[in-house]
Amino acid sequence: GMAGMHGSYAANMAITECDLLVAIGTRFDDRLTGDVENFAPNATIVHFDIDKVEINKIVHADISVNGDLRWSLPRLGEKLAAHETHLADRYSAWRQHVNSLNQAHPFRTRDLPSAVSPQRLLEEIEKQTPGDTIYVTDVGQHQMWAAQFLPLNKARHFLTSGGLGTMGYGLPAAMGAKVGKPEATVVLVTGDGSILMNCQEFTTLYKYGIDVKVVVLHNNVLGMVNQWQRLFYNGHCAESVIRNNPDLAAIATSMGVPGKTLHEPKDLARAVAGLFATKGPALLDVFIPEDENVYPMVPGGKRLDQMVLGGDAPC
Structure with a gap:
């Protein structure tokens, strides 16, 4: 799901905890990265982009693929297909972990009896x-x-x-x-x-x-x-x-x-x-209520795992 300043808890924690991040056509703007120095701190980052200027502009890419996705993504698909039988088992625990984060902290707004949510x-x-x-x-x-x-x-x-x-x-x-x-x-x-x-x-x-x-x-x-x-x-x-x-x-x-x-x-x-x-x-x-807030929220300059989840309390 959506990551960044108002992205999901699961997406932001997945970026923070992952060991491999594949970025396809993203420019790593500040609404996504938060504290850029601590963005995806544990990850090897692979960046696909047609615009060479975007690669290493904000976030360092350990591996970069500069070119049109119409040829680069099919090539990636071919490589993954060769290992497909092993990938499902290898990453099932990670998928379960991320899904559990999503279930524990879903998007939500308040349900008030006198106002439309x-x-x-x-x-x-x-x-x-x-x-x-x-x-x-x-x-x-x-x-x-x-x-x-x-x-x-x-x-x-x-x-x-x-x-x-x-x-x-x-x-x-x-x-x-x-x-x-x-x-x-x-x-x-x-x-x-x-x-x-x-x-x-x-x-x-x-x-x-x-x-x-x-x-x-x-x-x-x-x-x-x-x-x-x-x-x-x-x-x-x-x-x-x-x-x-x-x-x-x-x-x-x-x-x-x-x-x-x-x-x-x-x-x-x-x-x-x-x-x-x-x-x-x-x-x-x-x-709708005047004081309704959008949560989660990553305050300016904070890491993605420093979200405010609601009740104005940081996670």
């Missing part, structure tokens, strides 16, 4: 959408929750600006995905900060009948910035609280895109069903 919301969306749904995100907490709780097992079915941090990316990207693949279900997962960056494009959805379903995780803060400020800056929440947001459902409706608002957990399944039953583009504005 981001986890339950995203799980309900997945439940009510087909397996080839294209998910698009903006930037922030909702982006990390989407990566944690939505299925990421098909190419070009999870569109996000990643570490570029481009708020406002989501709605235009979702439009492009729907126009490019009109037969697919396209869902934009966004935040109340990000959606306001390009909300004028609701008029484009309406004008051209572009069927994008928009789900806003609405917490009245710039979530990721606010989380950092609360956890690491003594609660000095500078310019990250936006409680005077306009009515997002009304904004969408005024531009021709039907909008609904959800506050109560008991109405979750019905509200999501209503969103997808709406013909054409539609918006569901879901209010």
Whole structure:
């Protein structure tokens, strides 16, 4: 699964404990590595990349393969196939160890009786959408929750600006995905900060009948910035609280895109069903707790095994 700053406990511990790390087309950015000097400290690192500049730029590769994956990965597959009968037995204990870590520390958000859980919301969306749904995100907490709780097992079915941090990316990207693949279900997962960056494009959805379903995780803060400020800056929440947001459902409706608002957990399944039953583009504005945090979290400059797991306690 996903590793790094908000990656899974199992993935981060696997990187920390492994003796061999095969990196395929990764640039080892700081969101992945944490404390780069102590990244995968026990591992022989093998780095495949088409761009020679990326090799040894941040993390030293003990073995590097500079070239197109279209020829290099099949060659690797041929080598592994020669040892396949032995590999399953040799690494079964390691697989069991990593799986047990995943079971012990799964991704989760709080279940509060009076508020919608981001986890339950995203799980309900997945439940009510087909397996080839294209998910698009903006930037922030909702982006990390989407990566944690939505299925990421098909190419070009999870569109996000990643570490570029481009708020406002989501709605235009979702439009492009729907126009490019009109037969697919396209869902934009966004935040109340990000959606306001390009909300004028609701008029484009309406004008051209572009069927994008928009789900806003609405917490009245710039979530990721606010989380950092609360956890690491003594609660000095500078310019990250936006409680005077306009009515997002009304904004969408005024531009021709039907909008609904959800506050109560008991109405979750019905509200999501209503969103997808709406013909054409539609918006569901879901209010979530202002103080909900994304866990695990690797604080800046810390090792991957120095995660904060919840309750603001380090692992």
